Amino acid sequence: MPMDTAGIGKARNLVTMNTTPNSSPCPFHSGNVPPQAPLDAWPPGPPSGLTGWGLLWRMARGMPEALVAWQREFGDVVHLRTWPEHQIVVADPTLARELLVGNRDKLTRWERARTVFRRMHGDSVLVAEGEAWQRKRMALHPEFSRQAAHSFVPALTEIMDRAYAAWPQTDANWPIEQAFTSLAMELIVGMAFSDGMERDEARRTEQACRALMAQADAEFYHPWSWPDWMPWQRARRQAQAQLDQLIERRLLQRLAMPLANRPDDLLSRLLRLHNDDQANWPLSAVRAECKTAFLAGHETVASTLTWWAWCMASHPDAQHAARAEVVETLGDAPPAASELPALRYLSQTLQETMRLYPAAPVLISRRASCPVTLGHWRFPAGTLFLVPVQLMHHDARWFPEPRAFRPERFRLDGDSKVAGAYQPFGSGPRVCLGQHLAQTEMTLAAAMLLQRFYLSVPDGMTPPQAVLHVTQRPAQPLRLALRRAP
Numbered sequence: 001m002p003m004d005t006a007g008i009g010k011a012r013n014l015v016t017m018n019t020t021p022n023s024s025p026c027p028f029h030s031g032n033v034p035p036q037a038p039l040d041a042w043p044p045g046p047p048s049g050l051t052g053w054g055l056l057w058r059m060a061r062g063m064p065e066a067l068v069a070w071q072r073e074f075g076d077v078v079h080l081r082t083w084p085e086h087q088i089v090v091a092d093p094t095l096a097r098e099l100l101v102g103n104r105d106k107l108t109r110w111e112r113a114r115t116v117f118r119r120m121h122g123d124s125v126l127v128a129e130g131e132a133w134q135r136k137r138m139a140l141h142p143e144f145s146r147q148a149a150h151s152f153v154p155a156l157t158e159i160m161d162r163a164y165a166a167w168p169q170t171d172a173n174w175p176i177e178q179a180f181t182s183l184a185m186e187l188i189v190g191m192a193f194s195d196g197m198e199r200d201e202a203r204r205t206e207q208a209c210r211a212l213m214a215q216a217d218a219e220f221y222h223p224w225s226w227p228d229w230m231p232w233q234r235a236r237r238q239a240q241a242q243l244d245q246l247i248e249r250r251l252l253q254r255l256a257m258p259l260a261n262r263p264d265d266l267l268s269r270l271l272r273l274h275n276d277d278q279a280n281w282p283l284s285a286v287r288a289e290c291k292t293a294f295l296a297g298h299e300t301v302a303s304t305l306t307w308w309a310w311c312m313a314s315h316p317d318a319q320h321a322a323r324a325e326v327v328e329t330l331g332d333a334p335p336a337a338s339e340l341p342a343l344r345y346l347s348q349t350l351q352e353t354m355r356l357y358p359a360a361p362v363l364i365s366r367r368a369s370c371p372v373t374l375g376h377w378r379f380p381a382g383t384l385f386l387v388p389v390q391l392m393h394h395d396a397r398w399f400p401e402p403r404a405f406r407p408e409r410f411r412l413d414g415d416s417k418v419a420g421a422y423q424p425f426g427s428g429p430r431v432c433l434g435q436h437l438a439q440t441e442m443t444l445a446a447a448m449l450l451q452r453f454y455l456s457v458p459d460g461m462t463p464p465q466a467v468l469h470v471t472q473r474p475a476q477p478l479r480l481a482l483r484r485a486p
């Protein structure tokens, strides 16, 4: 179930107050604050003791729960003093947008996240900064546009058709999470390499992606990373090697192929960048983007589809309405790209799933490279910001009855209107590069599933708990009852 944010309405409006009665004096940065800022005034926050490392420990044990508790006690802008850092949690939608969009040029990614991600991905667009990031992002933009994503529709529907054909007629306890994890892997392999994968290799790669994500999640809260050669880093080394080999083998095969014979997939598009501009796109950059596509694009899609299946199974009326729309729009034919916009209610079920279970609930963090003004607060250069997307998604002020699954809130006349309150893909210049790809994949997978199957909750099953490893997944592998549509 989503985190319990009921009751957070109590601690409110600290952001709009003119005084800062709970502001904490800062022993680390006094004198370092810009002139107009209330000197030594920080937003309220939990007591930090001598170092504040106890707060880090609390975050490492359960980040979402800690953030909910602090918001309840201190409001929408919370100061966490964890020596030598000042961290500001921004859970007010307007200020979150002001931060990520309005102050875009004053922010960089949190360098600890960059270090951890760089180790897994290499120097991809996810970890690059400044001009290097701008160059990569601009070059990659056309390859990740909505149009480019739609060009994959025929290949994706073929993969899904094959995958669903192998699902059983009926199963009272079908391992749907595993099935969607494998499907998401086939989809990303298909889009990246126009290729399939042996079942064993697919399983090993899925496990490698998850192991690397879990490792990354643990490392975020440590001030250092153990070097790879340490004996206890073996699992990490093996997971990394699995992913590296997968990409290297396909890269070498593709390089040996004449240009004219190369399929039009992500790898060929990245190699075109390499051919056109080898200085900025060496092969190491191509490898890094492939890794990012896998690591950012597999786990997020797999977990969202898993939660969507749970929402559909546990809300038969919504499932019925979504299927009726799919059948009316598509019959039993595979969806074409041009038909996707007509699947409005189905898209709303996916949007509502991402509201309740955002794949990256607390991933968005930024470092101020110069002073930043947010509302009436002024923060010095060096301040670290965290935008807890899930907290905003579960807030009754922006989403009435926040724990209810109500896809219709995303209708044009629905009730989710506060800019910045809904951002499963982030916002501002570093908004998810793969969002069109993800939306296309997920809409197709959902539509094609509803054409073929009914989902329901197995007898006696209790709602799954979410656990966080960068993305969030059910604590126990999700199984649902499955029945093939007549």
Ligand code: HEM
Binding pocket: 125, 126, 127, 137, 292, 293, 294, 296, 297, 298, 300, 301, 304, 358, 359, 360, 363, 364, 365, 423, 424, 425, 426, 427, 429, 430, 431, 432, 433, 434, 435, 437, 438
């Ligand atoms: C349900 C699916 C997905 C979700 C919820 C999601 C979410 C996010 C979020 C929240 C960010 C922004 C992080 C920040 O602002 O710091 C992000 C960035 C990114 N995502 Fe996704 N993502 C998804 C799928 C994908 C896919 C399929 C790909 C590529 C194949 C992808 C590639 C990226 C990349 C490259 C970035 C970094 C962009 C940059 O820094 O310029 N994502 N994603």
